[in-house]
Amino acid sequence: MGARILVVEDEEALTTLLRYNLDAEGYDVETVARGDEADTRLKERIPDLIVLDWMLPGLSGIELCRRLRARPETKQLPIIMLTARGEESERVRGLATGADDYIVKPFSVPELLARVRGLLRRASPERLATVLTYGDIEMDRDKRRVARSGQPIDLGPTEYRLLEFFLEHPGRVFSREQLLDGVWGRDIYIDERTVDVHIGRLRKLLNYGREQDPIRTVRGAGYALDDRFAKAE
Numbered sequence: 517m518g519a520r521i522l523v524v525e526d527e528e529a530l531t532t533l534l535r536y537n538l539d540a541e542g543y544d545v546e547t548v549a550r551g552d553e554a555d556t557r558l559k560e561r562i563p564d565l566i567v568l569d570w571m572l573p574g575l576s577g578i579e580l581c582r583r584l585r586a587r588p589e590t591k592q593l594p595i596i597m598l599t600a601r602g603e604e605s606e607r608v609r610g611l612a613t614g615a616d617d618y619i620v621k622p623f624s625v626p627e628l629l630a631r632v633r634g635l636l637r638r639a640s641p642e643r644l645a646t647v648l649t650y651g652d653i654e655m656d657r658d659k660r661r662v663a664r665s666g667q668p669i670d671l672g673p674t675e676y677r678l679l680e681f682f683l684e685h686p687g688r689v690f691s692r693e694q695l696l697d698g699v700w701g702r703d704i705y706i707d708e709r710t711v712d713v714h715i716g717r718l719r720k721l722l723n724y725g726r727e728q729d730p731i732r733t734v735r736g737a738g739y740a741l742d743d744r745f746a747k748a749e
């Protein structure tokens with residue numbers, strides 16, 4: 517599953533170029549042309565990184581950046597600001613307001629891609645790791661293999677993605693809606709109870725013949741990888 521990138525840019529040609537190239541790198545790309553629309557979108561769903569243009573209709577990139585930094589859930593969200601040449605002093609202000617990086621237009625696509633990769637790596641190294649481990653669970657993403665205490669476990673594709681999603685965010689509690697978004701994708705309508713069904717299957721396969729359940733059910737909230745599980749090993 518590629519990292520999710522939200523591109524907020526009102527120049528259509530640039531948006532198309534960015535979408536095409538980020539898509540080709542395997543990222544899950546969404547684009548929005550207005551600052552106020554981006555703000556609304558970000559309240560519903562938080563990507564892994566934002567490419568944010570400075571000058572936007574509705575709400576400026578700088579104001580959006582300020583708002584994102586003021587909210588706990590987007591305080592750490594990696595932001596790359598796009599600025600036009602000649603906005604040098606503005607650029608400095610951009611960084612002061614909390615953007616992690618900036619890039620001056622016109623820029624080369626490989627340069628932007630390198631910045632995106634670098635920022636994602638710093639923000640969440642586990643996203644790029646080939647082997648994810650948690651307690652006695654090991655997932656090798658190159659070989660698409662899962663094992664517990666060295667014993668291979670055969671997971672279906674949905675259970676695999678579900679486990680991968682948990683392993684990328686150990687300890688974090690996800691609501692059913694967030695799991696649907698993260699594992700199934702936002703464009704598909706699936707009943708939230710489907711999540712329970714797949715969690716049930718994942719548990720059964722992971723826990724067969726074992727006592728410790730690595731998945732924690734948080735009443736009224738959702739599911740998480742149990743952090744006591746990692747510590748117990």
Ligand code: CA
Nearest residue numbers: 526569571572
């Ligand atoms: Ca613009």
